[in-house]
Amino acid sequence: MTRRWTAAELLDLVFDEGSFVSWDEPIDLSYADASPDSGYRAALEAAAEKAGTDESVLTGRGEVRGRPVAVVVNEFRFLAGSIGRAAADRITAAVRRATAEGLPLMASTASGGTRMQEGTPAFVRMVEISRALMDHRAAGLPYLVHLRHPTTGGVYASWGSLGHVTVAEPGALVGFLGPKVYEGLHGRPFRPGVQVAENLAATGVIDGVVPAEHLPEMLDQALAVLVDGPGPGRLPAREPRPIGDHAAWDSVERTRRTDRVGVRDLLAHGATGTLQLRGTDEGERDSTVLVALTRLDDQPCVVIGQDRSRQTPGHAMGPGALREARRGMRLAQELGLPLVSIIDTPGAELSPEAEERAIAGEIARCIATLTTMSVPTVSVILGQGCGGGALAFLPARTVVATEHAWLSPLPPEGASLIVHGDTAHAAEMASRQHIRATDLLADGVVQHVVPEVEGESSADLAVAVAAEIGARLRSLRA
Structure with a gap:
């Protein structure tokens, strides 16, 4: 007892x-x-x-x-x-x-x-x-x-x-x-x-x-x-190098692998003292989004992260998950903490229930909140960045992407269906829509691309991403 x-x-x-x-x-x-x-x-x-x-x-x-x-x-x-x-x-x-x-x-x-x-x-x-x-x-x-x-x-x-x-x-x-x-x-x-x-x-x-x-x-x-100040950082930064001219479809397939780095790897290997918060505190909880107080490379911050491992065809990222994310945004703004948003989603929930629970409105409110925050903000496209669910986490003062990350209005199969009436042209549509990290960098959507090393572990990539986030937060605080 x-x-x-x-x-x-x-x-x-x-x-x-x-x-x-x-x-x-x-x-x-x-x-x-x-x-x-x-x-x-x-x-x-x-x-x-x-x-x-x-x-x-x-x-x-x-x-x-x-x-x-x-x-x-x-x-x-x-x-x-x-x-x-x-x-x-x-x-x-x-x-x-x-x-x-x-x-x-x-x-x-x-x-x-x-x-x-x-x-x-x-x-x-x-x-x-x-x-x-x-x-x-x-x-x-x-x-x-x-x-x-x-x-x-x-x-x-x-x-x-x-x-x-x-x-x-x-x-x-x-x-x-x-x-x-x-x-x-x-x-x-x-x-x-x-x-x-x-x-x-x-x-x-x-x-x-x-x-x-x-x-x-x-x-x-x-x-x-909440109280301790930022530290100098301890994680080794990855040396910059030219990003390869990868086929967009190759990046799409890589980011869909189950062993691909995720937000939990980022917290496990690049953060200390993580305290995960659960739910909206108003009676909703959706595990597809993670909200945490943590220190990424010794930088205190609030993390809101799309957890790809919890997103399945039967459990997509719904309105409640976005309301949880907005709770994290409010906490960061109120407490004067930097906000780090992690994008890694095959897309928001598409269902009658999601419509009745204001999925479009929640995407809009996330975007609106992020665009008006006065604390330092960093957004990271870690893997899949599909549709409005990804856009809801994108606006930030600095946007970072991993080398094989991508961002698109629909999954390539969906774009193929709309344009060609089938999914057979998905790879072609991925190429045509400029979804790759290199395309996003050229268009000014992202400001930095973290190089990936062939065959590296998810832990190694997580450390490299966390080091980059830490460097960007230190720069924004300066």
Whole structure:
């Protein structure tokens, strides 16, 4: 069974030894004397004795492997972690202070929501917490959320759902509506398995399931991207050489091979400290696109990558995948991080369902977002670059292609069908449509081509591409 951590235990676990400093002022309980509930003050005093804390939240700052971080952490043993006015004001003050001091913020929740003994005056305080958090985010500061068991109600529907990165502990009950409330209102139990951390991760509501014991490592990974500056780079750059005059169809066939380099190879061999995010955080997840915080050749960045290994005839890159990509774009822009987009797709989903879920609109919105970003952007055509799905990831300040990468409005077979009424002329159409990396370079679509070495491993090409990305990011930052 998953251990349930107290607030004090969690602070000791996450922060470097001796680094935590409380920001909390003593709470005057005289406000409780005005409550219609004559026993409310006594309940607060009993809760404090039971929990060992003066309220349901503790705030302060500490260090995570030497990096200063502000924190808000729930104590569930204090009246089920419920948020009254004093607790809400303490959270708001901590968020405002974190913003003023330029600190990243971590919140760890475990709460039943608004404190019912205080009713609406406490309930509306969630708005002020949210307002403070959005000001913190607007300042370009990271907000990381760790959902503990249980997190429900107004806490989950406000500061528990506004993180740049959100994870939950294994088996945690996380939901807007408490299951007991649902059963009491409807006379039947809530469907099991819905409000569980693992299900929310699988459906793209949260980014993952992380035991508290692994939280320091995850925070270190995230902060290495979100806080630490760029390094000088360590990967060997590939020496430039004339690009061969390859047949376009040869490049098409090479990029369709199952052992061809992909975005996962790029992250495995050219990046460190990768923290993959999952889903849109709005209830959609599509594995054909990968979003990650990482350091490519020691350059902190957000990567959005088309994962060819997850794209099949039965599972093409759909609207949800493009919405995930736009989440990555928003994160990069808001946090001031470079964005790297990786193109490697046989094409976006073509189906009635995709049409009803706005596939064309999502392609357009990706293009529009990329063309208006102010952070450094690098796009890499890694292999197949087919149709609107590829175009959605293309706009960037610098576009790089591998030697055998290609870009076309349709697969060559589709172009052949339109022009000749059959697929037999696919190779001819590939040649005629100027799809090769050399053609793209000549036309100014790409600015650099990474040479490929005959017979090299996917790992070797991944390192060469990552080195080129790192060099381009360093140039854009200069």
